[in-house]
Amino acid sequence: MKESIIIKNLGPLKEVEIRDIKPLTVFIGKSASGKSTIMKIIVLMRYIYKMINIRSYLKNAKITRSPFKLRFNSLLQDGLESMITVETEIYYTVEINGNQYTLSYTNKTLQSDINIPNNDLVFFKESYISETRSVIPTWASKVATLKGASLGFFFHETFNDFNNATDVIKEQQLDYLNLKMKVQKSGNKPKQFMIESLQEGTKPVELRYASSGIQTSAPLVTIVRYFAKEFSFKDAFKRSVLDYLYKQDRLEKFTPQINQSDLEKYVHIHIEEAELSLDPEAQRALISNLIDEAFHKNNEDRKLGLMIATHSPYIVNHLNVLLRAGYFEKARENYPFLEKDNIAVYRVHEGTLTSLMATDNETEEYVINTYDMSDTMERIFDEYESMEE
Amino acid sequence: MDSALIDFLKKDYPAHFGQEWKEDTMQVRREQRPKGKFEIRDGQLQIVQYTGNGVSVINNNSETDVEIIDFEHYINIFRDTDAGMGRKCDFIINPIAGYDFIIFNELTESEKQYIMPFTSPKTGEEKEGKLAYAKKQLEISIEKFYSVNNFLDDYEKKVALFSCRLTDTRPNGIMSKSLRAFRKPQKIFANIRAHELLIHDFVFEQRIYDNEYKVC
Numbered sequence: 001m002k003e004s005i006i007i008k009n010l011g012p013l014k015e016v017e018i019r020d021i022k023p024l025t026v027f028i029g030k031s032a033s034g035k036s037t038i039m040k041i042i043v044l045m046r047y048i049y050k051m052i053n054i055r056s057y058l059k060n061a062k063i064t065r066s067p068f069k070l071r072f073n074s075l076l077q078d079g080l081e082s083m084i085t086v087e088t089e090i091y092y093t094v095e096i097n098g099n100q101y102t103l104s105y106t107n108k109t110l111q112s113d114i115n116i117p118n119n120d121l122v123f124f125k126e127s128y129i130s131e132t133r134s135v136i137p138t139w140a141s142k143v144a145t146l147k148g149a150s151l152g153f154f155f156h157e158t159f160n161d162f163n164n165a166t167d168v169i170k171e172q173q174l175d176y177l178n179l180k181m182k183v184q185k186s187g188n189k190p191k192q193f194m195i196e197s198l199q200e201g202t203k204p205v206e207l208r209y210a211s212s213g214i215q216t217s218a219p220l221v222t223i224v225r226y227f228a229k230e231f232s233f234k235d236a237f238k239r240s241v242l243d244y245l246y247k248q249d250r251l252e253k254f255t256p257q258i259n260q261s262d263l264e265k266y267v268h269i270h271i272e273e274a275e276l277s278l279d280p281e282a283q284r285a286l287i288s289n290l291i292d293e294a295f296h297k298n299n300e301d302r303k304l305g306l307m308i309a310t311h312s313p314y315i316v317n318h319l320n321v322l323l324r325a326g327y328f329e330k331a332r333e334n335y336p337f338l339e340k341d342n343i344a345v346y347r348v349h350e351g352t353l354t355s356l357m358a359t360d361n362e363t364e365e366y367v368i369n370t371y372d373m374s375d376t377m378e379r380i381f382d383e384y385e386s387m388e389e
Numbered sequence: 390m391d392s393a394l395i396d397f398l399k400k401d402y403p404a405h406f407g408q409e410w411k412e413d414t415m416q417v418r419r420e421q422r423p424k425g426k427f428e429i430r431d432g433q434l435q436i437v438q439y440t441g442n443g444v445s446v447i448n449n450n451s452e453t454d455v456e457i458i459d460f461e462h463y464i465n466i467f468r469d470t471d472a473g474m475g476r477k478c479d480f481i482i483n484p485i486a487g488y489d490f491i492i493f494n495e496l497t498e499s500e501k502q503y504i505m506p507f508t509s510p511k512t513g514e515e516k517e518g519k520l521a522y523a524k525k526q527l528e529i530s531i532e533k534f535y536s537v538n539n540f541l542d543d544y545e546k547k548v549a550l551f552s553c554r555l556t557d558t559r560p561n562g563i564m565s566k567s568l569r570a571f572r573k574p575q576k577i578f579a580n581i582r583a584h585e586l587l588i589h590d591f592v593f594e595q596r597i598y599d600n601e602y603k604v605c
Binding site for chain 1: 524584
């Protein structure tokens, strides 16, 4: 399967094109350059494509009246709607088995009248992990008293994913911090998340009182692990399709030509600012952890995609280590290596994207050109030196 | 006899903008080099520098002499006219005969000209990264040619070369040591070619001094 996207005239984005969205896609760029906007549009289009697949699955199974009405504008959350103009264009294409399916949004209208044959159906699951995830521990402890309150659509998506993840995951290793998180639940009380050291003899601390780095990263690694291994497509299918058919009394008419277990399954996780509140070494260890979970320890029934927006030179430079590890047998044993064709890194600048992928002319190894990320340090040094002049 | 590129610069380019090339008062600043390695630098009396003093290191491993044209100087000849507008890269390098390769070369050194604190950049001031700036210089320069005709498509190999030399640091001093530590990862991208082509199918190459670019 291959995905591509074109976005024109949307907020800070003038013309953005990705011809082949890789399993690991990273965006760097200045604040307000549009990194998060790109991710939000991609997750939106992927979600719509998922719903079209479910609709097609039902139609192919003789259920012609779809439970899902795709109202694009209602999906534009957290300020996205204000970025749309009549000049906005979005084209999202999935190529599968040699066939192409394109969703297009032009003149403020979504064209999504596609029916996908059974052979080309896929099952997508989308997750967006917001930069506001640091509020999750506090929110989780007060959720009963905060009914009706909102911290924005994408925060609540992140919170719901964390909540679902911790219904299943009772203990989560936070190896990059030498800690672990335990989930405790009793009766009707909200869940408690306790942080313990991996070493004996230290007192556990509630997540909401732990350091900011723990509060932002614990939900992130838990959600990624959940979708890499624990998330049940079977249960999700039941919720999306079977329960609806049962309620509509249409189960008898349902004659699927293909089992949901035969559909190719993809989980796409979109992460804002992976590095939030973490020191440089912890950032490196976190990224290794996420890549290990998503690409090396994932359940074999699914393929994962990670999309990350970051400011961190430590993360991007560390990816060069994992990329290089893919070239050497011994390094592949010791690192969560990256395959060279599975990664793309882009700089978002002046409303467009520039790929930072390059090849070393001596070794022919793929590298990420992180030259720009050293500019600030060079400027600091030059200013420091110029004081004498 | 002038190369095809010099012909273009003296005839096609000025004519396109309604300008006249005046041989007695105008000059295409250039130097010629035979086979071998050499270093170049902008803003100097000579284009080609002694070893250790350049910013861009070129290895002419072809069988033909190459010419290094000061493109910035050339465009500045037409200052205050349409032909002289817009940004331009520093040098163009090509063989004196034939169309084997053409290299647009943008050179960058660290900024030493920072001014006193009261005029130094304020927090959040937009400052274009060196790589982005260099790419733009190169693309705008390439587009100047294509605005006239497709002459550059005659070349077999079209290259946009970004050459960078980092500030020399004092051997001691905490800031120098700190910067040298930060610079270590830069070896990773000291000699690379980008996967994504620039406009008109130019290949983007990057060299951190003193990594050389081989013309063939």
